[in-house]
Amino acid sequence: MLKPVKTFQLPNGLQIKLKEIHTAPIISHWVWYRVGSRDEIPGRTGISHWVEHLQFKGTPRFPGEEMDKLISRTGGIWNALTYLDWTTYFETMPADQIDLALELEADRMLNSSFDPDEVAAERTVVISERQGRENHPGFLLKEAVRAAAFRVHPYHHEIIGDQADLESIQRDDLFDHYQTYYRPNNALIAVAGDFQAEEMLDRLKELYGDHPAGGPVPRVNRPEPPQKGEHRLTVEGPGETRLVDVAYHGPPASDPDFFPLMILDSLLTGPQGLNLFGGGGVSNKTSRLYTKMVEESDAAVDLYGGLPATIDPFLYSIHFIVHPSMTIDQALQVFEAEIQRLQDEPPAEGEIQRAAKQARALFAYGSESITNQAFWLGFPEMFASYDWVVHYTDNLAAVKPEDVQRVAQKYLVPRNRVVGTYLPYQQGQKPA
Amino acid sequence: MNKQPASLNIETLPGPQDIARKELENGIVILVRPNFNTLSVSLAGYLPAGSLYEPEEKLGLADFTASGLMRGTQQRSFQEIYNSLESIGASLRFSGGTHTSGFSGKALADDLDILTEILKQSLLNPTFPSQQVERIRSQQLTGLDLRAQDTGDMASLVFDQLAYQNHPYRHPGDGFPETIAAITRRDLLDFHSRQYGPRGMVISVSGAVQPERVFQLIEDTLGSWDNPDQPEEITVPPAPDISETIKRHHTIPEKSQADLVLGAPGPSRCSPDFIPARLGNNILGQFGMMGRIGDAVRSKAGLAYYAYSSVSSSIGPGPWTVSAGVNPADLDRALDLIIQEIEAYVSQPVTGEELGNSKSSYIGKLPLALESNAGVASALLNLERYGLGLDYYQNYQAMINQVSAEEILEVSRKYLDPDRLAVATAGP
Numbered sequence: 066m067l068k069p070v071k072t073f074q075l076p077n078g079l080q081i082k083l084k085e086i087h088t089a090p091i092i093s094h095w096v097w098y099r100v101g102s103r104d105e106i107p108g109r110t111g112i113s114h115w116v117e118h119l120q121f122k123g124t125p126r127f128p129g130e131e132m133d134k135l136i137s138r139t140g141g142i143w144n145a146l147t148y149l150d151w152t153t154y155f156e157t158m159p160a161d162q163i164d165l166a167l168e169l170e171a172d173r174m175l176n177s178s179f180d181p182d183e184v185a186a187e188r189t190v191v192i193s194e195r196q197g198r199e200n201h202p203g204f205l206l207k208e209a210v211r212a213a214a215f216r217v218h219p220y221h222h223e224i225i226g227d228q229a230d231l232e233s234i235q236r237d238d239l240f241d242h243y244q245t246y247y248r249p250n251n252a253l254i255a256v257a258g259d260f261q262a263e264e265m266l267d268r269l270k271e272l273y274g275d276h277p278a279g280g281p282v283p284r285v286n287r288p289e290p291p292q293k294g295e296h297r298l299t300v301e302g303p304g305e306t307r308l309v310d311v312a313y314h315g316p317p318a319s320d321p322d323f324f325p326l327m328i329l330d331s332l333l334t335g336p337q338g339l340n341l342f343g344g345g346g347v348s349n350k351t352s353r354l355y356t357k358m359v360e361e362s363d364a365a366v367d368l369y370g371g372l373p374a375t376i377d378p379f380l381y382s383i384h385f386i387v388h389p390s391m392t393i394d395q396a397l398q399v400f401e402a403e404i405q406r407l408q409d410e411p412p413a414e415g416e417i418q419r420a421a422k423q424a425r426a427l428f429a430y431g432s433e434s435i436t437n438q439a440f441w442l443g444f445p446e447m448f449a450s451y452d453w454v455v456h457y458t459d460n461l462a463a464v465k466p467e468d469v470q471r472v473a474q475k476y477l478v479p480r481n482r483v484v485g486t487y488l489p490y491q492q493g494q495k496p497a
Numbered sequence: 498m499n500k501q502p503a504s505l506n507i508e509t510l511p512g513p514q515d516i517a518r519k520e521l522e523n524g525i526v527i528l529v530r531p532n533f534n535t536l537s538v539s540l541a542g543y544l545p546a547g548s549l550y551e552p553e554e555k556l557g558l559a560d561f562t563a564s565g566l567m568r569g570t571q572q573r574s575f576q577e578i579y580n581s582l583e584s585i586g587a588s589l590r591f592s593g594g595t596h597t598s599g600f601s602g603k604a605l606a607d608d609l610d611i612l613t614e615i616l617k618q619s620l621l622n623p624t625f626p627s628q629q630v631e632r633i634r635s636q637q638l639t640g641l642d643l644r645a646q647d648t649g650d651m652a653s654l655v656f657d658q659l660a661y662q663n664h665p666y667r668h669p670g671d672g673f674p675e676t677i678a679a680i681t682r683r684d685l686l687d688f689h690s691r692q693y694g695p696r697g698m699v700i701s702v703s704g705a706v707q708p709e710r711v712f713q714l715i716e717d718t719l720g721s722w723d724n725p726d727q728p729e730e731i732t733v734p735p736a737p738d739i740s741e742t743i744k745r746h747h748t749i750p751e752k753s754q755a756d757l758v759l760g761a762p763g764p765s766r767c768s769p770d771f772i773p774a775r776l777g778n779n780i781l782g783q784f785g786m787m788g789r790i791g792d793a794v795r796s797k798a799g800l801a802y803y804a805y806s807s808v809s810s811s812i813g814p815g816p817w818t819v820s821a822g823v824n825p826a827d828l829d830r831a832l833d834l835i836i837q838e839i840e841a842y843v844s845q846p847v848t849g850e851e852l853g854n855s856k857s858s859y860i861g862k863l864p865l866a867l868e869s870n871a872g873v874a875s876a877l878l879n880l881e882r883y884g885l886g887l888d889y890y891q892n893y894q895a896m897i898n899q900v901s902a903e904e905i906l907e908v909s910r911k912y913l914d915p916d917r918l919a920v921a922t923a924g925p
Contacts, residue, residue, distance in 0.1 A: 088534040089868055090506060121786070130792070133785030138854040140503045140861015159503055159861050186799035189824075194802035196753035197822045200648055303751050305642040336586070347586050350579035359632070360575070366639045386639055419584050426586025426605055429536040433869040 078250030092258030111226015248279035334370030340431035503861025517708030538704030557672020560593030694724025736762030755924025763817030782806025
């Protein structure tokens with residue numbers, strides 16, 4: 066399933082990972098930068114994401130509109146994602162057209178214009194993106210929970226940034242951010258698909274060989290101190306639906322506890338895949354929390370959970386919609402009892418192997434997409450190494466029942482969590 | 498740099514040479530395309546049991562019924578059904594549409610027989626246990642609460658009411674709180690026993706399996722299914738004319754963003770107008786950064802994160818719409834910009850460069866759409882649903898290349914008139 070990967074590093078520090086897959090005439094090409102919202106300080110929140118938007122506004126060689134047209138006319142797809150720890154740009158194209166993507170990415174690593182008029186137009190676009198999210202109660206709750214969980218670490222703020230900063234950040238701030246982080250020694254190129262590795266490597270050397278390396282990359286070093294007690298918060302707004310987010314501080318992806326906690330999550334809320342681009346998922350109807358909260362007790366209407374893979378310790382979150390017949394406290398009691406069960410009693414070995422089989426199936430589905438295959442080459446390098454994904458299902462299968470019990474006892478305790486609740490206004494009680 | 502238009506290697510596309518088709522005696526049509534480069538199989542299908550067949554006072558019944566099929570069967574409980582699937586990392590789901598209700602599933606290739614067995618039990622022997630019916634009702638009602646707070650969903654719902662007056666397409670497939678509340682377990686049993694049957698049913702499979710094995714599995718599981726009471730399929734009337742632009746705003750207090758949906762009924766997927774309309778629409782609101790509309794509303798005016806147009810694929814006259822999410826204060830400005838773009842679009846033929854780009858992108862993206870088993874399974878269903886023929890993808894490039902700018906203009910004018918639009922907005 067995971068075919069051999071060729072790894073290189075250019076003298077300027079640029080890392081390259083190549084994987085030949087000749088099942089379809091398609092190539093997926095990704096450029097990863099080690100910059101995300103963790104590199105932002107108050108006053109500059111959202112700047113990484115805004116820079117990502119401006120990377121589509123052109124260079125002297127590829128004006129913004131031209132970029133879009135050139136890629137689109139090949140039938141290729143391209144996009145970019147900004148996350149907590151990284152920003153990535155990708156193109157998945159007909160194999161015979163890939164050189165366009167290679168040239169374009171090499172060019173915009175160095176030469177983006179950041180035209181002031183484009184910056185101004187994009188300011189309102191990004192604010193509009195934020196306002197669209199604010200329309201959703203789930204976003205408002207998640208933002209509040211995260212802010213309560215991180216007082217010091219930059220994981221405190223949403224990747225989109227705070228409205229105040231989106232209004233005040235200037236063109237030169239954005240350009241500085243771009244120049245600081247968009248350089249070969251802070252980047253990784255991952256290519257998967259229908260090409261010959263030697264030829265691809267030669268082309269990348271040609272395109273990037275003269276890019277200057279740049280100096281050391283600055284980092285914000287503000288580790289979050291341990292939480293000293295449970296935080297509870299409410300967010301109020303319109304609607305009729307009550308939402309609960311329970312977020313526990315969790316381990317980073319490189320921590321040995323990460324895999325036991327992934328198994329724990331699979332048992333509690335169902336399997337999560339690493340398929341960003343198709344492949345689908347497996348439902349969670351027989352997970353412990355779904356069974357207890359939705360099927361057996363009508364405490365919740367639906368639920369899901371997840372533990373993102375991050376560089377620094379982040380959050381293991383469980384979200385549920387409270388059933389109309391229950392109070393929030395009643396629903397939380399059902400939740401607590403199920404967490405307690407895992408702390409009191411290790412799961413059966415069979416449950417762990419079942420979770421591992423689900424993970425293997427999800428991998429098989431995801432590997433049908435060349436875009437997923439290329440994503441897997443770069444993604445784990447952002448917080449660990451490619452080996453992380455190579456050994457992912459084996460590491461899940463190797464988790465012992467007592468490890469799951471241990472991490473439940475270690476992480477899933479009230480003093481280590483934030484419980485956030487979205488409360489609809491009662492009719493007639495809306496504040497003036 | 499390669500500026501040649503995209504072209505297709507026909508041998509790699511599904512066609513008569515590698516799609517196997519079989520019709521069972523009871524009417525079920527099966528389409529299979531093997532793909533041994535993968536370890537899995539994807540299955541998809543539909544049968545004529547969509548919302549067109551539900552009474553007005555029970556809107557949402559088709560979707561409710563589809564949601565109930567896997568909640569318990571004569572052979573297995575809810576827990577047993579999902580345990581069988583989830584234990585092997587497989588999935589199967591049903592959902593209600595307008596003309597049809599559909600299903601899709603996925604499993605490792607060795608587990609296809611488990612998937613087809615659960616498919617059979619769900620289609621033939623659902624029991625709709627009372628407790629599960631109430632659980633689905635809670636979930637549907639919660640979904641409707643969330644819909645009522647979603648500016649995009651509500652603008653879309655209001656658009657359908659404006660553009661499809663007195664036409665079946667005006668109804669939302671998920672119903673309204675009062676119609677969901679009115680649905681009984683008896684209604685679900687009746688809808689299922691009347692509407693679900695083999696006639697008009699199509700199943701497609703793509704993945705690491707030989708067609709003969711699929712044919713045998715479906716024959717063994719669904720070959721003896723019979724429903725003499727199954728009604729004839731409903732054909733929908735043409736969409737009503739919009740005689741002048743109609744606008745309606747749906748107020749949802751305290752939202753940061755408003756959504757707009759405007760447009761008119763468009764061509765059926767089966768109509769010769771469909772491909773020219775899609776190619777033209779690509780220029781209007783898709784190509785590059787959301788086409789001309791994205792350029793005007795997002796790139797130049799900076800008013801929206803998303804502003805695009807789409808032509809929906811439907812047996813009947815599906816909508817041709819423009820959608821955008823904007824700050825409530827910018828709603829009128831965005832509407833003006835969009836209507837100006839529609840005016841320009843139906844006044845002059847698209848340029849040669851635009852048309853060349855649009856064609857090239859349509860041709861070039863086909864291999865990506867057919868990359869995964871799920872993508873192929875869905876494409877096979879469309880071949881059957883819209884009568885496109887097994888050689889459709891083989892002829893695709895020639896068909897796209899035949900379309901002229903004049904044809905696009907003519908077709909676009911037929912459906913989009915800037916003075917006769919349905920304009921729905923939702924927000925504070």
